[in-house]
Amino acid sequence: MDMLNEFRDMVQRFLQAEVEPNIEQWEADKLMPKSFWPVMGGAGLLLVDFEAEHGGAEADFDVSLMVQEEMCRMGYHALASAYNIHANIVAPYILNIGTDAQKQHWLPGMASGEIVTALGMTEPSAGSDLAALRTRAVRDGDDYIINGSKVFITNGIHADMVVVAAKTDPEKGAKGVSLFLVDASLPGFEKGKKIEKMGQHSGDTAELFFSDVRVPADALLGKEGHGFAYMMSELPRERLGVAVQAIGHVQGALDMTVEYVKERQAFGQSVAKFQNTRFKLADVKTELELCRALMEKCLAKFKRDEMTVEDAAMLKYAATDMQVRVISECLQLFGGYGYTDEYPISRFYRDARVQTIYAGSTEIMKEIVARSILGR
Known part of the structure; x- marks a missing residue:
């Protein structure tokens, strides 16, 4: 082994x-x-x-x-x-x-x-558009003073440290963004109440607030003004992770659906014997394997340090769109039972939906791919 x-x-x-x-x-x-x-x-x-x-x-x-x-x-x-x-x-x-x-x-x-750590990038007025951040970090002697807020932060409640993206030079746009390792115990750092969500209920998601949070200069991660470039360089790995989650989730949904339709009887026979059921499952399996193949191709490129932001966008878009769509089809095969919490497929359906939103929305992924084809 x-x-x-x-x-x-x-x-x-x-x-x-x-x-x-x-x-x-x-x-x-x-x-x-x-x-x-x-x-x-x-x-x-x-x-x-x-x-x-x-x-x-x-x-x-x-x-x-x-x-x-x-x-x-x-x-x-x-x-x-x-x-x-x-x-x-x-x-x-x-x-x-x-x-x-x-x-x-x-x-x-x-x-x-x-x-426990979190990533503080998304803001109330800046989601996928990271260059529009409003959180500020102003140099003050040997420190930086951070003011602003973040929203939809995974691990926000439990976080002991947050990598915070903040503007150190607002006049430079994306080139004025820097990253900081912010200790969550510092004065002025506050966590809002846990955000209630449609799915991933056991997930820790929160708002974070920074009110004159003073961090030492050595909390700066990398070089000042290079934050946006760092974020772009790490996107392939992040989006590989999201795509793998989509593939694993669909595999789990498919496995439980196959088991259910074999056992469920309708009109005197197993639901698995109906042509509609068989064709739907064939569709799910085929789409899953297509995305798995794309993921494996991208993973090989990542290991060679050749995976581009455009590759990551295509993979993230394809895998998460497939995930949301085919898990809906799996739930349909459960009939009314799929809509109950008695069967885990309902949790699969709820939990999948956010995948096309976080880590860059589907629409942003399409725009990235389009720019790689057409230019700006």
């Missing part, structure tokens, strides 16, 4: 033992407890593709993606989204851009789950 399959078997056993008995309560509470992060860290699931000196398992990047895929396949989409932000987005920002001191300060705690 190769490393990926060994890890997959371990991840499946972990999720069955630690998540499955608790997921319904977390969904009812509308929040996964913060205490679960050290449980994941203790099992070696966080920062698995990082070096041992940073607390990682030195596994391949494929393993990090597989963890998210398995979480979604088993129906824990909110957990996968939280994991993606913490381990697949914030951690690489620090690893690729941070100083040695920043890496030593944050990464081991992130790997153990003792430190």
Whole structure:
């Protein structure tokens, strides 16, 4: 058994033992407890593709993606989204851009789950348009003073540290954006109440507010004014994670739908024997495998450092659009039972919907692809 399959078997056993008995309560509470992060860290699931000196398992990047895929396949989409932000987005920002001191300060705690992180980019007036940020960071001696707000922040309630995008030079547009590692315990940093959502109920999503938050100059991540470029460079990895979540989620929905239609009887025979059912399942399987092939192609390019922002946009658009559309078809095959919380397919349907919105909306993905074809 190769490393990926060994890890997959371990991840499946972990999720069955630690998540499955608790997921319904977390969904009812509308929040996964913060205490679960050290449980994941203790099992070696966080920062698995990082070096041992940073607390990682030195596994391949494929393993990090597989963890998210398995979480979604088993129906824990909110957990996968939280994991993606913490381990697949914030951690690489620090690893690729941070100083040695920043890496030593944050990464081991992130790997153990003792430190939970979030990404503070989206604002009430700036969603996919990151160049329109209003949060400001003004230099004051050896510090920066941050003022502004963020919204729809995954891991916002539990976060101990947030990577915050702020304007350090408003006159320069996108070239005036910088990134900061902001300790959530600092005075002036406030967390709003948890945002109630249509799906991913156990997910931790919040508003964040910054009122004269004073951070030391060494909290600057990378170079001042390079924040937008850093965000663009990390988008391929982020959108790979979102696409893998879509693929895992559809696989899980397909598996449970196949099981249901084989057992369900209508008009004296199994629902699986109706041509409509068989054709619908054939459509789902085909669309799933097409997106899986595109994802594997993009992953290979990513490993060669050849995956472009346009590649990531196509993949994210294709996979999440497929996810929302075909899970709706799967739910339809459950009939009235699909609309009840008794069957997990209803949670799959709710949890999938946001995938075409966060990490860059479908419309923005199409615009990126169109520009790559036509120019601006």
